[in-house]
Amino acid sequence: MTSAAPAIIQPGTPVPDFTLRRGDGSEFTRADLAGNTTVLVFYPFAFSPVCTDQLNVYDEVLDDLHAAGATMYGVSCDATYSQTAFQERLGVRIEQLSDFEPKGETCRAFGVYHPSGFPQRALIIVGPDGVVSWSYQAASPGELPGANLIFDALAASAGANIA
Amino acid sequence: MSELRSAPVPPLSPDDHQRGPAHGPVAIEYGDFECPYCAALSAQLAQLELRHAFRHFPVRSSHPRAFAAACAAEAAARQGRFWEMHDLLYADQGRLEDPHLWERAERLRLDLERFEADRRSASVQERVRGDFRSGVRAGVVTTPTVFVAGRIYAGRFDVGLLAPAEATDRRRSS
Numbered sequence: 001m002t003s004a005a006p007a008i009i010q011p012g013t014p015v016p017d018f019t020l021r022r023g024d025g026s027e028f029t030r031a032d033l034a035g036n037t038t039v040l041v042f043y044p045f046a047f048s049p050v051c052t053d054q055l056n057v058y059d060e061v062l063d064d065l066h067a068a069g070a071t072m073y074g075v076s077c078d079a080t081y082s083q084t085a086f087q088e089r090l091g092v093r094i095e096q097l098s099d100f101e102p103k104g105e106t107c108r109a110f111g112v113y114h115p116s117g118f119p120q121r122a123l124i125i126v127g128p129d130g131v132v133s134w135s136y137q138a139a140s141p142g143e144l145p146g147a148n149l150i151f152d153a154l155a156a157s158a159g160a161n162i163a
Numbered sequence: 164m165s166e167l168r169s170a171p172v173p174p175l176s177p178d179d180h181q182r183g184p185a186h187g188p189v190a191i192e193y194g195d196f197e198c199p200y201c202a203a204l205s206a207q208l209a210q211l212e213l214r215h216a217f218r219h220f221p222v223r224s225s226h227p228r229a230f231a232a233a234c235a236a237e238a239a240a241r242q243g244r245f246w247e248m249h250d251l252l253y254a255d256q257g258r259l260e261d262p263h264l265w266e267r268a269e270r271l272r273l274d275l276e277r278f279e280a281d282r283r284s285a286s287v288q289e290r291v292r293g294d295f296r297s298g299v300r301a302g303v304v305t306t307p308t309v310f311v312a313g314r315i316y317a318g319r320f321d322v323g324l325l326a327p328a329e330a331t332d333r334r335r336s337s
Contacts, residue, residue: 053305056225061299064167091224144317146302151167 008111008137018106020097023084038126039072042112042119044141046078046086054144059092133157172301172310180245183214191216191310193298197226201307202253219294228259233291235264238282
């Protein structure tokens with residue numbers, strides 16, 4: 001049996017129901033996205049060096065992201081405690097959301113669960129209406145998507161809303 | 164909306180810090196003075212017959228002193244000593260606190276008052292941020308990232324990846 005990964009959720013698709021855990025253990029669900037532009041950064045593992053670079057650079061442009069009206073979250077299947085330690089180790093402000101139990105359920109719902117048991121490296125932007133406005137999956141977990149791609153997508157969404 | 168959308172890496176300009184032969188291949192590096200791989204790359208590039216341009220890409224959350232070090236290099240540049248400071252910073256990356264920066268400035272016989280004022284000035288900090296933002300727009304996510312002949316090389320860099328036609332190894336040619 002082949003275990004081909006499903007496709008990442010596509011623009012125009014309403015966000016499915018999901019439950020993630022914040023650092024304090026509380027739930028983060030679809031309702032938390034309403035009214036905001038949200039950037040979800042799915043990454044394979046806490047503490048892997050590649051993720052470190054990616055989140056560090058995104059953190060450096062976080063003020064620009066906020067100025068563009070967006071809020072960013074990191075998502076992985078690591079436990080909440082691991083994510084908190086990871087965030088503190090990196091010194092980044094990006095809030096982390098855990099997809100630990102049932103493991104990978106949210107990643108599956110967004111079509112970014114790697115067959116080997118971790119999130120694909122992927123970016124998903126959800127508009128204030130709860131609909132996916134952009135999604136991007138790296139060609140491999142080792143590829144780091146630049147922050148420029150996020151700003152391109154936000155600008156395109158803003159342009160589409162104006163038009 | 165702030166301007167961080169994709170844009171090509173800016174071509175070499177007179178404002179860039181650059182050294183090496185005036186003609187021939189150009190390597191534009193986005194680097195961070197607290198990054199050990201950048202230090203290794205710098206030593207490797209110095210062995211090659213190519214023009215090396217350095218742009219700042221300090222990531223403060225991973226390297227807390229990188230921004231201050233970048234500003235120190237820019238302040239040295241205001242006194243014509245960018246590359247000397249660049250080399251001194253890479254030579255001892257474990258010592259990047261303010262007193263260590265002042266020591267380097269003294270070794271380079273810089274005007275210390277001017278150095279101190281410049282490195283904290285808005286224009287120097289804006290220069291560093293400008294380099295960083297141009298890197299973000301060009302897709303830089305990690306250091307070192309090097310652009311050579313329109314190709315991007317990210318992360319741990321093997322100068323052997325450069326085609327022989329693009330760079331000549333000074334050690335072999337001397």
